[in-house]
Amino acid sequence: MGTLYEDIVDYGGEVFGREHMETLKACVQCGKCTGGCPSGRNTALRTRKLMQMALLDLREEIFNAPELWFCTTCFTCYERCPKGVKTTDIIRTIRNLAAKEGHMSVPHRMIGVYVLKTGHAVPIGPDQMKLREKVGLDSQPPTTQKYPEYLKEVQEIFKTTGYDAMIDFDWETMNLRGMEKGGKK
Amino acid sequence: MSESLGTYAYFLGCITPNRYPGIEAATKKVFKEFGIETKEMVGASCCPAPGVFGSFDLHTWLPVAARNLAIAEEMELEIYVTCNGCYGSLQEADHLLKEHPKVKERVNKVLAKFGREYKGTTKVNHSIVILHDVIGLDRLKEKIKKPLDDVNVAVHYGCHFLKPSEVRGHGSSETPYILEDLIRVTGAKDVDYKDKLMCCGAGGGNRTADTLQSLEWTRQKLVNAIMAGCDCMVHPCAFCHLQLDRGQAEMNKAFGTNFNFPILFATQFIGLAMGMSQEELGLDIQTTTMPEKLLK
Numbered sequence: 251m252g253t254l255y256e257d258i259v260d261y262g263g264e265v266f267g268r269e270h271m272e273t274l275k276a277c278v279q280c281g282k283c284t285g286g287c288p289s290g291r292n293t294a295l296r297t298r299k300l301m302q303m304a305l306l307d308l309r310e311e312i313f314n315a316p317e318l319w320f321c322t323t324c325f326t327c328y329e330r331c332p333k334g335v336k337t338t339d340i341i342r343t344i345r346n347l348a349a350k351e352g353h354m355s356v357p358h359r360m361i362g363v364y365v366l367k368t369g370h371a372v373p374i375g376p377d378q379m380k381l382r383e384k385v386g387l388d389s390q391p392p393t394t395q396k397y398p399e400y401l402k403e404v405q406e407i408f409k410t411t412g413y414d415a416m417i418d419f420d421w422e423t424m425n426l427r428g429m430e431k432g433g434k435k
Numbered sequence: 436m437s438e439s440l441g442t443y444a445y446f447l448g449c450i451t452p453n454r455y456p457g458i459e460a461a462t463k464k465v466f467k468e469f470g471i472e473t474k475e476m477v478g479a480s481c482c483p484a485p486g487v488f489g490s491f492d493l494h495t496w497l498p499v500a501a502r503n504l505a506i507a508e509e510m511e512l513e514i515y516v517t518c519n520g521c522y523g524s525l526q527e528a529d530h531l532l533k534e535h536p537k538v539k540e541r542v543n544k545v546l547a548k549f550g551r552e553y554k555g556t557t558k559v560n561h562s563i564v565i566l567h568d569v570i571g572l573d574r575l576k577e578k579i580k581k582p583l584d585d586v587n588v589a590v591h592y593g594c595h596f597l598k599p600s601e602v603r604g605h606g607s608s609e610t611p612y613i614l615e616d617l618i619r620v621t622g623a624k625d626v627d628y629k630d631k632l633m634c635c636g637a638g639g640g641n642r643t644a645d646t647l648q649s650l651e652w653t654r655q656k657l658v659n660a661i662m663a664g665c666d667c668m669v670h671p672c673a674f675c676h677l678q679l680d681r682g683q684a685e686m687n688k689a690f691g692t693n694f695n696f697p698i699l700f701a702t703q704f705i706g707l708a709m710g711m712s713q714e715e716l717g718l719d720i721q722t723t724t725m726p727e728k729l730l731k
Contacts (some may be wrong), residue, residue, distance in 0.1 A: 289641070328598065362480070378454060413492055
């Protein structure tokens with residue numbers, strides 16, 4: 251584990267390229283990101299502050315800040331940054347690092363459970379199948395939820411990258427471990 | 436029947452087929468009217484959501500997206516989508532995999548475990564771009580049977596159709612035009628309103644992190660559109676549709692409001708102007724109801 255900046259460049263760099271992540275260094279704290287942030291109007295999210303916290307290596311403070319999760323990834327700041335800082339991708343990478351260290355809420359972890367069980371973050375149920383028939387569609391779309399053999403491919407990806415372990419997924423109950431006791435973390 | 440304008444693989448995603456099948460039905464029907472054939476992507480999964488899985492683990496997000504792209508490649512077809520989340524994920528993944536050969540190599544090692552490969556031979560199209568650029572405004576105009584002349588529309592773009600503009604390629608994210616053109620071709624008027632380009636509030640896991648707070652953005656957006664005299668909101672995103680439509684029932688309950696502001700996906704709006712019924716377009720099986728003005 252290096253500094254938070256180094257971890258951002260390493261982890262995000264493997265997907266976006268290192269140069270993309272290194273733009274964080276170009277931040278001059280002008281605040282244009284915060285000025286245009288629709289979340290900042292309603293929440294404690296201050297993008298400028300997040301960028302500075304990342305550069306100051308305030309790992310625990312940033313990972314424990316609830317507002318880290320109030321960015322909708324709308325990319326307004328990303329588009330407007332006069333220094334070309336790839337803000338939204340930096341925030342997504344910081345969240346990745348936080349999640350790897352266990353800072354992930356139960357509702358957020360549950361989205362992974364739905365995908366592991368059905369291949370969909372929003373699965374279909376009997377009521378929605380009726381709605382599909384009402385507009386003349388097959389009751390179930392031909393996706394992973396319908397075909398277990400294809401669902402296995404998605405499950406294989408999650409196993410390979412360790413996503414199942416990250417959310418503490420129990421393959422026996424096909425749920426988060428400890429959920430029968432009301433969940434944990 | 437019209438001339439053939441091509442065959443596409445329809446990447447359904449989650450919200451469209453599993454919550455708002457009206458969007459799926461409307462898009463298939465409108466496209467068919469213009470000679471665009473749709474093929475199903477058998478075995479496709481969640482895109483997976485770019486702001487959600489991208490926030491939790493980019494290294495899982497990318498191979499799942501690449502697998503979906505590989506399915507379309509096997510079909511030898513370009514993709515169309517009806518959700519900005521799907522567009523965001525698949526188009527961004529396609530871009531990154533083409534830009535970074537080493538990333539592609541690593542992702543393909545994962546896909547090889549079940550015999551798939553991402554090659555980079557498909558293209559991810561948004562359905563509103565198919566409407567605007569493939570079908571085109573002239574062909575659309577010819578099929579408008581019920582002009583929506585006296586309807587004022589609040590255009591809502593959502594975020595990931597336009598941004599990041601360097602990847603999306605639809606020009607400046609501050610001065611978009613595609614939806615406005617599509618509204619005007621029906622005879623309706625697109626009305627500017629405060630914070631028109633603002634996010635619906637749902638993305639990036641925000642809806643899951645704090646639903647009421649995310650609904651407050653949506654409430655502001657709807658109030659702005661209503662105050663500008665709009666009759667309805669038209670958008671290109673199934674996930675925004677969930678937040679804007681079902682969100683009204685949620686906010687009425689949580690905030691004691693009484694919203695019933697009509698929300699339509701772009702192909703549902705065009706379908707009405709083409710003379711299709713609200714039942715055909717699935718507009719009668721959602722939370723918000725359509726006014727007489729739209730159904731005349």
